[in-house]
Amino acid sequence: MYKLKQNRVRASIIGAGYIADWHADALKATSGVDLVAVCDRSASAATAMADARGIKAYTDVNEMLAANVCDAVHVLTPPDSHKGLTQACLRAGVHCFVEKPVALSSDDTREMADTAKETGKVLGFGHNFLGIPGYQRLKKDISDGKLGRIANVEINWQFPLGPLRSGPFGLWLMQETCNLLLELGPHPYAFAVDLFGPLDIISLDVGKFITMPEGGTRPQSWRILARAGDVDVTLNLSLVETYDDRSVVVRGSSGMARLDYANDVLTKQFDNTSDIVLNPLVKQLSHGGSHVMVGLANFTKQLVSLNRKSPYALSFQGAFKAFYTAIREDKPLDVRFAPDAGIEVMQAIEDTLDLLPPEAPLERPTGTPEPDVLVIGGTGFIGRELTRQLVAMGRDVRVLSRGKNGPFDDISDHVELFSASLSDPESLDRAMQGIRTVYHLGKSLDATWEAALKNDVGVTVAIAEAAQRAGVERFVYTGTIASYDMSDPNAVITETTGFAEDMTDRNLYARSKAECESQLTQMYLDHGLPLVIARPGIVVGAGGPLQHWGIGRWHGAGAVRIWGRGKHNLPFVLNADIAKGLILMAETDAAVGQSFNLIGDPMLSARGYFDAIHKAQNARIKVVSGNLTMFYLTDGVKFFLKKNVLRRKGISRPSLADWKSRAHFAQFDNAHPKQVLGWEPQANEDSFVEDAITKANLFGF
Template identity: 30%
Template structure:
């Protein structure tokens, strides 16, 4: 039988996981890919040797492919999948299958007319630990199930990064469709369809004026086979994803985060002995599975075993089950009806969400600002919000360009602020953003990538694009906001000023630092050629209300309780308060002596890493710990990882001790040039710094 031909609709990160899994499944082959970004589709086709890149959904639907994986954002599922459903194709749609019940009904009606087969990729329903629990409960070996408890406490990167334009924050129920469908998929799979539910939601957090995020709730459910209690909380500090099923003759527990499963059972002995035997058996199970996870990770690193993390195994299990079901019955077990039921359950839970309390409308300025128009690219982020506030305070009008314009902070809705959607990688978007402005501020970093070339293209090429657009538009001055990371900061005896050149050995640095140094040089070259006045600002470790206090300049965080320092943690660190940073950015627009220069923005209060973490622990009331380390030791660990990856055939850059030393930030900053030329006066009072940098994150 010829292999089934597969076309991927969407070429983002999740599509790469699907492609990787599909390459390991016999009887299927990657045939085509489509994405609205032709470049993204072509890059993916090159990476996975996909022969056909389609230029439209219609062209993909008319292709020779047998199955279509729809991997676009949830709000685009209906538009992306419907051409294939109406054509009677077999379709696998990423969770959630639809954004509303109406979309699910539209899929059902179209599939009934065309005969299309629709599956839903609910990867957590195939988590290995969950499957062990499921098999144990269904086997009857611990009696009949009586009750299920589920705790889902998870961090949320987009929440901590304040990326509130993401789809999951646009409507109250979207957070459930994006996140709660994970535990709900396991609940419905094992306990059966939800027949009744009662949701008790916690008070929402305000993410934008009048817009609340309901990130925590408790849900009591009566399901077909047992009652269920679900604790749902995203944005948590400690990750817990644990299902407990109480049966007549034992308790089954699955921990999806650590991918571990164990059972509590009785023995034939009296209770004290029985407790000891049961505890010892459970401990052996936990220890054995913990060791297996560590072993599999190590083996996969050196390519002696396929990738074996819980997320990937869940994705692999889901996609493999989809094709196995097609081969055996022609219909997937996790189908449209299953996915639609989850959407319906999410809608019912959302009915229990509370409204934000009414607050007084913000005061409106007596008259809108009438000063010069300033374009701020990438202006809706952390530093951007403070910069816009500072611009308005001085009477400037502001045009902010950002990729997402939903759920913004209050300052962006004030008179004098114009929001335009745009991507810093798009020449036409940048051209429109800077047209007719007197000054421009570039806060957009351009994104990242998997290798230096991708990061260089994201940071350096976009910085060049913005500078060229400003020159063409006749912008008087461009303020480019970079980072001190482009400097070498590992020499404790060195005094660093604005005139200190970027690292003369960039090849010894990480890709981000290397690209930052190149971006600064690229922008300054526009001033040197006489095309436009340019000022480069390099903020230090920016801190304040509105960002995470767990700054990467302290060290690296395997979790936010333990900071592993880049060194012993006793040297002063180059902190700068975000509002001080914004003040300097605005001052640089018209400072007479600043044109053509670079300045470092570091405040006068510079606690070391140990002191900062200790103060933060007191403020948060949490047992945070700073773990000192040896830069040489860290480098040897990185060197060992690099060696293993190279042996396994991966192309990765060799780590340098010099890079680790620079991350320790031991050099001394002298910012007298910024204070003089920009008339800049950062906070010098340690108590005030403590209040605005640390206490602002305190217990709430």
């Protein structure tokens, strides 16, 4: 085996998406490991992560492997690329830790395992929840016989899957029904296999189907009955807006244990020998005491670690500890994360999918689109509605998309999915060919102002320059009302209301969008860019999320801490009305050089909105007022710790006025888009509630 320098392992990450930050943080907490590089086909994504972590960025895996910069890689790309990447890395002499699902079939998983044996490298699979401390205690209790003879286990993954209702729909996860179980199934299946061995799948029941934008359906509830030896196994998956229950419940002859693995809480119940009167009290006190002890322990752990030891973080740390211990000490990998267990998990998922009812194939229309409209951000909430309205008007649309699949399969004869690098002028020029109107609805999610200047402002300017080179007739940019100072309840905002000259004390999103507007406006003044700026309000409607962060900070589907007291009117607007406004901006010559705040007529406060949800859906959501000064002070403590303890670079702290702006205290006058564009947003409150709540399928069923 390769001798590691000073017994330290050089690790690299392949895939700079959301999960990469969790891996990077866990690697930082893993003894004997140095994160040295990140590789992603997107140069901007790779560079952003590399700059934030002080590591090397690559856009080509072969180049990274040839540079011999790492001893181990974490494969975090879409699952359909796992097999090829993993085998290439193993054959290059690099150990591999692969995120779940490790592959698309049990055969592919076996091939990966065979390659690891041939090359003598460690191959670990990312069944990370098996790494939390509570699970290890549960496993030991079962092994020691403390729960007695085990009769059955119920494993739950009951957690909302927002993309099923609000996108993005181009994700691998969304492309086929089987991908849902391939992506989410490894969590519950891994528990069952690790505790009781290979699973014999008995039955599958699916329900709560949701219709996708292109017309197909996806089940949101899965109930699988299985058996492992003489243990009955039930696996439940629920993906609607439901109370979070990610748990393993084990019932034995001597007791019952429940592991809440999302929160690392293990509680146990046993019979007691008290008399018939005291027995109920003693039993419940024992059960309650168990919760209190675990809760205090977890609270203390997260407090002293600055939340670096949250249950989710600990799950990765536990898995990585096992993986890198096997590498550094040249010994077999812990069975929880080893290939044999991964093969059993994938085989059980495959056996389950064999029971999935066949789906009727979708009929794709024939015909080749001839687009003259380009929508950047067309697979997002507003972009989907805009694209469909344009098609309904007889227009063909080009949508910039990373993937080949999207939410427009049913209108593919009028919508062209086009892959282009937003940082490559030649690629943008190709995207602009034949285009008369450009809608730029895109945005980047950045952690520092430097990254925002590059990935949001810089990209926006590059798109506008490409549009001018192509001679487009209209360039419509979507900014945000968040760029305004909305902290004054007595203020009335119109399009003549300016942004602050100094935006350095604003949140990055508001500041970045304002800078984009400033740069584009200068291009209009200096070079005649046919610019129109739209600033949508709080957008609601079909395809939008229940847990809308423009209203408050959510704590699950059933509880929200609203920004402020929530008694003043909020700038709500229907998504369909936003799309109509954007179309009018392209059709109205007088709109060029102007900006429009697309805000519906004043109707509902935050509390009124949730009252309407209760009335229309019989779902009472717990609504708590949020003290904005406390939000600001708490954020200040976090900022201090991130900057001075965690040594995060380039971070900024929003001001108190910025936090108050999140409550949208200021009111808006929407007369300007009505007068110039002839825009008519929904003005009837009952009809608004019908579209925003009743027909919006907020809960998924």
